[in-house]
Amino acid sequence: MSSTRPVAVSDDRTPAEPGGGATRAVRRKAPLGAVALVAAGPGDPELLTIRAVALLAAAELVVADAEVVDLARTRVAADVEVVSAVALDGSPLSRAERAKLVIEASRAGRSVVRFLAGDPVLDGAVAAEAALLAKARVPFELAPGVSTVTGIAAYAGITLTGGAGREVRVLDADDPGVDYALHISPRVTLVILGGADRAPEIAKALLAAGRSAQTPVAITRGGTTVEQVTVTASLADVATVVKASRQQGEGIIVIGDPVGARDRLSWFETKPLFGWRVLVPRTKEQAGALSEQLRRHGAVPIEVPTISVEPPRTPQQMERAIHGLVSGRYEWIAFTSANAVKAVRERFDEYGLDARSFAGLRVAAVGEATAAALVAFGVKPDLVPSGDQSSVGLLEDWPEFDSLVDPINRVFLPRADIATETLVAGLTELGWEVDDVTAYRTVRAAPPPAETREAIKTGGFDAVLFTSSSTVRNLVGIAGKPHPTTVVACIGKATVKTAEEHGLRVDVMPEDASVAALADALAAHGEVLRLAAAEAGEASWRPSRRRPAARRKAT
Secondary structure: OOOOOOOOOEOOOOOOOOOOOOOOOOOEOOOOOOEEEEEOEOOOHHHOOHHHHHHHHHOOEEEEOHHHHHHHHOOOOOOOEEEEOEOOOOOEOOHHHHHHHHHHHHHOOOOEEEEEOEOHHHHOHHHHHHHHHHHOOOOOEEEOOOOHHHHHHHHOOOOOOOOOOOEEEEEEOOOOOOOHHHHOOOOEEEEEEOOHHHHHHHHHHHHHHOOOOOOEEEEEEOOOOOOOEEEEEEHHHHHHHHHHHOOOOOEEEEEOHHHHHHHHHOOOOOOOOOOOEEEEOOOHHHHHHHHHHHHHOOOEEEEOOOEEEEOOOOOHHHHHHHHHHHHOOOOEEEEOOHHHHHHHHHHHHHHOOOHHHHOOOEEEEOOHHHHHHHHHHOOOOOEOOOOOOOHHHHHHHOOOOOOOOOOOOEEEEEEEOOOOOHHHHHHHHOOOEEEEEEEEEEEEOOOOOHHHHHHHHHOOOOEEEEOOHHHHHHHHHHHOOOOOOOEEEEOOHHHHHHHHHOOOOOOEOOOOOOHHHHHHHHHHHHHHHHHHHHHOOOOOOOHHHOOOOOOOOOO
């Protein structure tokens, strides 16, 4: 990790002139490193501005508020030091101490980002730190983020103005000089920062000042994050509703007629998997697309590798098969996984081959991910199962060998070492000779961190997705059995059977055996549960918040 120590300034003397003494010492100043004050925004990491991302990517040092240290680390280069702006005892550094870190690093010629949580332009924090930089004559730039006011309101489904002729006023709940009598007009929307826990007191003051008792009020905590909770009421009912909601902590209050449109405009908290922590036990390479789809449904995917993909112990069989592929030994090559495509592609790279070597060869693929991996390689599969995306589905569409039509009767099948014999047996029955080649080995990954294992066993996850029988066996083997409250979703009947053999009840199985269908099916299941919870008056309900006494039985 890099350090913040300043670089010594050169103090070399110039050579003496003939017949004279040495000239006066010349001090060369090192150029100052660039300094940027960057706002993180209201909470959602996806709300970072393009400029903020670029500055973080170019930084050599980041001095970050404690709340955004982890976010900073996801945006900087691997060797960049991210310093939390806290003292050894955990208390925040003073404004002067934070500025000193930035100034010293800049004078050492390093590019520095001071990463501030929230909306520092609105709360004045950036002005105070910028003043210290200016006093030290350190140039800086300011990259403002998404405003807390508009960002949280938008994520809560509130437009603030609701049309022309309205006025938005931002107040600080901690300002003792607020005169609420100045803010009773029905044409004024009030946004009160830091006032969530004082909502009943503020409502009482506005009512006493003359604001209508029917004025809609929204109280939002955890804004723009998956912990967001918005409670709405009329000004007259705020105290009762807040008490019933049992919500506490920092947040903002929006008061005004535009809040009344929230039922139609709410989009974030109504996502079918909003806030769900979903365990994705797959190989690291395979988890990305599924996790992204889960995020679109509002979930927080947690990727836990359960399988490590390794090369075969003896590569000779694979080498002979690749040679046979190039020399015309095969009529077909069948891929049953994206890992098989990857294994063949790596061999091609070693031998200086490319997709042109598939010319004249018919290619089969099982599943969307496998087909996509082939297309990325430059190969369009000739056969993809029209029904079940499995070996059985592939066999249903595979043609019988016909010596009058097929010049060669051999199939190259690159697969995992633990693959079943279903496909080989089926192709043999259809008259084909199969070279069943181990292209890669699947071995059980190392156990996840202790906190993840504990969450799996105690119900800290809302759902778990199993994409194969091996993911079931390996997850249970390295981390234990998921808690009975956890929703279990599986691809395919074989995976369901394995899950049930391990004592799990399967709640979701899509008709289409694909990763995309699995995520969508879980979302549909989550929407049913969400609507049922809403009808029962349960706010921000998730499966992990229920704890039945007995472990559920497999059905």
